[in-house]
Amino acid sequence: MTIAHDLADAILITGAGRRVGLHLARRLLAAGHPVIAHFHTETDETRALERDGALCLQADLTKESDVRTLAARISAAAPSLRAIIHNASAFEITSPDLEAALAQMDRMFAIHVRAPFILNSELAPRLLATTRPHADIIHITDIYADNPNPVFDVYCASKAALQNLSLSFAKKLAPKVKVNVIQPGPILFKEWHGEAIRAKVLAETLLGTEGGVEAIALAAEAILANHYQTAAIIAVDGGRRVG
Numbered sequence: 001m002t003i004a005h006d007l008a009d010a011i012l013i014t015g016a017g018r019r020v021g022l023h024l025a026r027r028l029l030a031a032g033h034p035v036i037a038h039f040h041t042e043t044d045e046t047r048a049l050e051r052d053g054a055l056c057l058q059a060d061l062t063k064e065s066d067v068r069t070l071a072a073r074i075s076a077a078a079p080s081l082r083a084i085i086h087n088a089s090a091f092e093i094t095s096p097d098l099e100a101a102l103a104q105m106d107r108m109f110a111i112h113v114r115a116p117f118i119l120n121s122e123l124a125p126r127l128l129a130t131t132r133p134h135a136d137i138i139h140i141t142d143i144y145a146d147n148p149n150p151v152f153d154v155y156c157a158s159k160a161a162l163q164n165l166s167l168s169f170a171k172k173l174a175p176k177v178k179v180n181v182i183q184p185g186p187i188l189f190k191e192w193h194g195e196a197i198r199a200k201v202l203a204e205t206l207l208g209t210e211g212g213v214e215a216i217a218l219a220a221e222a223i224l225a226n227h228y229q230t231a232a233i234i235a236v237d238g239g240r241r242v243g
C-alpha cells in the first residue's frame with residue numbers, strides 16, 4: 001500500500017535505522033514534524049517508522065549514485081524542508097594495513113563529507129523554500145573532531161572535515177538557513193566496547209555516565225528552536241573533552 005505523505009517542511013534525518021538517528025526520527029515525528037528517514041539497513045524499526053507516517057528511503061552513502069538518487073527522490077517528494085540532520089556515520093578503528101586504511105578513508109569521507117556536501121547542495125532550494133523564518137542543517141560530528149583519538153585517526157579526520165564544511169555552509173546559506181554542529185561524547189557505546197574501555201572512557205568523563213540518545217535529541221531540538229544560532233559547535237559529552 002502506498003502511503004501519501006504531506007512532506008511540506010519535512011525534516012530529513014540520515015542514519016535513522018537505529019540508535020541516535022532512530023530516536024531523532026521518533027521524537028520529531030511525535031512532535032508533529034513530517035519526517036524523511038534515510039536508512040542503510042532496513043530494520044523492524046524503519047518499518048515501524050513507515051507505519052507511523054515517515055517517508056523511509058534507503059541509500060548506501062558510500063555510493064555517490066545512491067546519494068544523488070536520494071537527493072532527487074527527496075526533492076521530488078518534499079516541496080520544502082524545515083531541516084536536514086546529518087547523523088549517518090561509520091565508526092571504525094583504523095586498520096594497521098595501509099591499503100585497508102585507505103579503503104576506510106574512502107568510505108568514511110564518503111559518508112561523513114561527500115554525502116552531506118551533495119545533499120546540502122542539492123537540497124538547498126528546498127531548505128530555502130520553507131515558509132518558516134529559518135531552515136536548519138545540523139551536522140553531527142564528534143568531540144574527537146577537535147582532539148583526535150589516534151586509534152580512530154581516519155574517522156576523526158573525516159569528522160573534522162565535516163565540522164569545517166559546516167562553517168562554510170553556514171556562510172553560504174545565511175541568513176535563511178542556520179548551520180550548526182553537535183559534537184557527541186560517550187553517548188551510547190557499541191556492543192563491541194568491552195567493560196574496561198567503557199570504564200576508562202567514563203572515568204575520563206566529568207559526569208561519569210553515558211549520555212544516552214535523548215541527550216542528542218535535546219541538543220537538536222534546542223538548535224531548531226533558537227533563531228539566533230548558526231556556525232555554533234555544541235559539545236554534548238558529559239565534560240569528557242576536558243576530563
Ligand SMILES: NC(=O)C1=CN([C@@H]2O[C@H](COP(=O)(O)OP(=O)(O)OC[C@H]3O[C@@H](n4cnc5c(N)ncnc54)[C@H](OP(=O)(O)O)[C@@H]3O)[C@@H](O)[C@H]2O)C=CC1
Nearest residue numbers: 015019020040041060061087088089142184185186187188
Ligand atoms: N554513539 C556515540 O557514543 C557517539 C556518536 N557520535 C556520532 O553521533 C551520530 C550517531 O551515533 P550512533 O547512533 O552511535 O551511530 P551508529 O554508529 O549507530 O551509525 C549511525 C547510522 O549510520 C548508518 N550508516 C553506516 N554506514 C552507512 C552507509 N554506508 N550508508 C548509509 N548509512 C550508513 C548506520 O546504518 P546501518 O547500521 O544500517 O549500517 C546507522 O544507522 C554519528 O554521527 C556518530 O559519529 C559521536 C560520538 C559518540
Ligand SMILES: Nc1nc2c(c(=O)[nH]1)N=C([C@H](O)[C@@H](O)CO)CN2
Nearest residue numbers: 089090091185186187188189190201
Ligand atoms: N558512528 C559512531 N561514531 C561514534 C560512536 C558510535 O557508536 N558510532 N561511538 C563513539 C565512542 O563511543 C566514543 O564516544 C567513546 O569512546 C565515537 N563515535
